[in-house]
C-alpha cells in the first residue's frame with residue numbers, strides 16, 4: 001500500500017527543512033492541528049536519527065511560531081503515537097502539534113494522560 005506521508009503534494013507543505021516537513025492535519029482535532037513528518041519513511045519514533053529529531057524539533061518550534069501568529073492558541077499538546085496499540089494509524093512517523101484553546105474541552109486537566117480516558121484526571 002502506498003504511504004500517504006511519502007507522497008504529500010507540494011502545495012500541502014507549510015514548512016520544511018532538510019529532513020522533515022510540516023502540514024496541516026486533514027482531520028484536525030482543533031483548528032491549526034499540524035503534523036511534523038520526517039522525509040525518510042519509517043514507522044517508529046524511536047527509529048529516528050539524532051539529525052531527524054533535530055529537524056523535527058526545529059519544525060515543531062517554527063510551526064508553533066506560525067500558529068501563535070495565525071491561530072492565537074492558549075496552549076499546545078505535542079504528541080506521537082508509537083505503534084498501533086498506542087493509536088498510530090499512519091505508519092510513517094509523525095509528531096502531532098495540537099493547538100489548545102480555552103474552553104475547547106470542559107475540563108482539560110491531565111491533557112495527554114487522556115490516552116487512557118478514565119485515568120486522565122488524577
Ligand code: AMP
Pocket residue numbers: 004023024025026027028035080081087088089090091
Ligand atoms: P496517527 O493516528 O497518530 O497515525 O495520526 C494520523 C494523522 O494523520 C491523523 O491525525 C489524521 O487526521 C491525519 N491524516 C490522515 N490522512 C491524512 C492526509 N491525507 N493528510 C493529512 N493528514 C492526514
Ligand code: ZN
Pocket residue numbers: 003004005006040041042091092
Ligand atoms: Zn512513508
